[in-house]
Amino acid sequence: MDTKLNKYSKQLIIFNGIFILFWLTISIFPFLWTLWGSFKVKADFFSRAEWTYALTGFNTLIETGATTTVKAYVESWFEGEFWRASLNTMIVTVSVVSISLFLGTLGAYALSRSTYKYTFYILIAALIFRAMPHITLVSGYLFPFFQLNIWGILPTTIIVLVAINQPFTLWLLYSFFKTVPKELDESALIDGCSYFQAFRYIIMPVMWPGVVTAGLFSMMLAYNDFTVTALLLNQQNYTMVPKINAFLGTIEHGGNYMWAVSSVVSATAPLFMIIWFFQRQLISGLTAGAVKG
Amino acid sequence: MPHKTFFWFILPTGLAMILFIGLPIVSSFFQSLHIETEQILMEVENCDPFGCKTNVRVDVEATEKLRQENPLGRFNGFGTYTDRNHLAFDEIGEAWNTSSSIGEFKDIVLNLPFYKALLFTLTFCFAVTPPVIILGFIVALSVNTLSKIIKGFIVFGTILPMIVTPLIGSLVLFWMIDSQGIIGASIQILFDDPNLSLKASSNLTWITLIIYGIWHNTPFAFVVFYAALQTVPQDPIEAAYIDGASRYQRVRYIVIPHLYPVATFIMLICLMDNFRVFEPIIGFSAEGVAQSLSWMIYQDLRNENKMLFGSAGATSMLTIIGIAFLLTPVLIRTWKEFRTER
Numbered sequence: 001m002d003t004k005l006n007k008y009s010k011q012l013i014i015f016n017g018i019f020i021l022f023w024l025t026i027s028i029f030p031f032l033w034t035l036w037g038s039f040k041v042k043a044d045f046f047s048r049a050e051w052t053y054a055l056t057g058f059n060t061l062i063e064t065g066a067t068t069t070v071k072a073y074v075e076s077w078f079e080g081e082f083w084r085a086s087l088n089t090m091i092v093t094v095s096v097v098s099i100s101l102f103l104g105t106l107g108a109y110a111l112s113r114s115t116y117k118y119t120f121y122i123l124i125a126a127l128i129f130r131a132m133p134h135i136t137l138v139s140g141y142l143f144p145f146f147q148l149n150i151w152g153i154l155p156t157t158i159i160v161l162v163a164i165n166q167p168f169t170l171w172l173l174y175s176f177f178k179t180v181p182k183e184l185d186e187s188a189l190i191d192g193c194s195y196f197q198a199f200r201y202i203i204m205p206v207m208w209p210g211v212v213t214a215g216l217f218s219m220m221l222a223y224n225d226f227t228v229t230a231l232l233l234n235q236q237n238y239t240m241v242p243k244i245n246a247f248l249g250t251i252e253h254g255g256n257y258m259w260a261v262s263s264v265v266s267a268t269a270p271l272f273m274i275i276w277f278f279q280r281q282l283i284s285g286l287t288a289g290a291v292k293g
Numbered sequence: 294m295p296h297k298t299f300f301w302f303i304l305p306t307g308l309a310m311i312l313f314i315g316l317p318i319v320s321s322f323f324q325s326l327h328i329e330t331e332q333i334l335m336e337v338e339n340c341d342p343f344g345c346k347t348n349v350r351v352d353v354e355a356t357e358k359l360r361q362e363n364p365l366g367r368f369n370g371f372g373t374y375t376d377r378n379h380l381a382f383d384e385i386g387e388a389w390n391t392s393s394s395i396g397e398f399k400d401i402v403l404n405l406p407f408y409k410a411l412l413f414t415l416t417f418c419f420a421v422t423p424p425v426i427i428l429g430f431i432v433a434l435s436v437n438t439l440s441k442i443i444k445g446f447i448v449f450g451t452i453l454p455m456i457v458t459p460l461i462g463s464l465v466l467f468w469m470i471d472s473q474g475i476i477g478a479s480i481q482i483l484f485d486d487p488n489l490s491l492k493a494s495s496n497l498t499w500i501t502l503i504i505y506g507i508w509h510n511t512p513f514a515f516v517v518f519y520a521a522l523q524t525v526p527q528d529p530i531e532a533a534y535i536d537g538a539s540r541y542q543r544v545r546y547i548v549i550p551h552l553y554p555v556a557t558f559i560m561l562i563c564l565m566d567n568f569r570v571f572e573p574i575i576g577f578s579a580e581g582v583a584q585s586l587s588w589m590i591y592q593d594l595r596n597e598n599k600m601l602f603g604s605a606g607a608t609s610m611l612t613i614i615g616i617a618f619l620l621t622p623v624l625i626r627t628w629k630e631f632r633t634e635r
């Protein structure tokens with residue numbers, strides 16, 4: 001029965017294959033093209049005369065003596081100080097992920113175990129907070145931060161990103177902790193553990209699948225953020241995304257444009273690799289709460 | 294869990310959210326009631342052999358002193374909300390009185406900065422969402438039929454546009470459609486028009502941005518639909534098959550009704566996220582023809598020397614009101630879900 005149900009006609013299989021190929025082209029090709037083009041000079045990547053130049057590296061050969069060049073990478077990383085930006089991104093991402101998981105697991109565990117009504121209102125408040133556009137929050141930060149003289153430095157940005165991230169982390173971990181049987185920690189409580197001990201010795205060992213998913217989303221937010229980092233950091237402390245935008249600001253001479261192209265590749269590659277490894281957790285997180293009906 | 298224990302568990306995250314999400318909104322509102330102090334002018338008499346002239350110039354010292362004392366500026370009430378750059382009541386009233394036809398009135402209103410941005414934001418929201426849902430559903434159906442071995446890779450490829458930050462995603466596309474990039478140049482050759490550029494006309498730019506929005510949001514719809522497809526009950530499908538329903542009929546009358554709630558969820562999230570559209574405008578350098586509400590706030594704040602806190606605050610408040618409208622259905626849904634759980 002089942003086999004017959006899932007048997008597809010030949011036309012359907014062919015049509016389906018074509019459609020998938022078409023879709024993959026749309027979603028992957030732009031990245032491959034940018035990767036390829038980042039090893040060329042500007043005259044090839046943006047070649048008005050003949051688009052095949054970008055493939056053959058016609059001008060790259062003339063300018064550098066080879067069909068591929070890493071000139072843009074070397075220049076943007078050292079001359080353009082992209083190394084500093086990636087270091088900043090690393091600091092911000094690692095701190096945001098660890099702090100927001102620390103706060104989030106504690107809060108979400110309490111929310112999932114308390115039976116009082118206020119948990120509901122806290123979750124609703126978190127949902128409202130989640131919907132606030134980041135730029136409106138930033139417009140609220142700037143003035144107080146200038147007055148307190150904490151604008152422009154990394155710690156401020158890290159705390160802000162952690163806070164912005166909390167609502168989503170809370171919801172995700174809350175629905176995860178709901179799936180961890182209550183009996184586990186209740187029996188520990190009966191045996192004389194305090195709530196903190198129950199959390200530490202009973203819950204922590206089993207919470208890693210949920211934590212990995214939540215961590216992945218925190219990482220994506222911190223790594224990808226533009227709004228907060230562009231407006232709350234000063235030029236020296238820029239992370240990668242605002243740095244790329246800064247490269248574009250000084251657009252006109254060809255060198256810098258290719259700096260931006262190569263930096264885009266440098267910034268995207270590690271992200272894609274991480275996602276490749278944690279794909280399953282990412283998808284399970286995206287669908288948590290969505291598919292209940 | 295006793296109240297006291299609960300309090301200590303929730304304190305760190307609660308404090309973070311109140312300090313950095315709750316308070317900024319209050320601070321934003323407070324700022325929106327103020328306006329930058331005006332420059333203090335003074336008259337200076339300049340005498341030269343041909344006579345004396347009085348010039349008006351800015352008294353830098355006094356202005357600076359006033360700014361020091363009063364960094365937020367002076368109180369302005371709701372003045373910023375109604376000025377030309379926001380709700381523009383006066384301008385609308387005037388346009389209503391002077392314009393001879395509705396069309397003319399509409400033109401004037403939609404050229405005011407706030408309404409122009411609102412129009413783009415809403416157009417973007419409502420043009421992007423339906424195609425995202427349809428395309429996401431089709432891709433999910435299609436990927437669902439594939440064999441397990443290649444599924445992993447295809448899912449990975451499909452979600453790439455969603456993973457990259459909008460700024461980078463839009464730059465990557467922008468470089469391709471640049472009149473000297475691969476797609477832009479091909480289009481010129483295709484239409485045999487060397488001056489054709491997607492950046493040139495405002496309609497084409499809007500369409501480009503909308504296509505970008507669809508490209509960026511479809512993976513999310515795909516992922517959610519894909520997961521939901523795994524939960525479709527098999528029994529009714531088998532029963533329909535025995536009764537002779539075709540594949541199309543099975544999808545149309547069993548799978549789609551099962552996925553309705555999921556589709557509403559995607560729609561609401563999509564509308565809410567796209568209401569903040571901002572980074573693509575920068576990525577596509579489309580500031581000239583397409584401004585969104587978020588972009589207006591960014592514009593007020595980007596100049597380090599002269600930030601317009603009042604104006605940014607007012608636009609922020611108006612944006613939040615817009616979000617509130619879109620958020621209400623989500624809240625009601627969550628509320629109901631909670632009620633049934635208990």
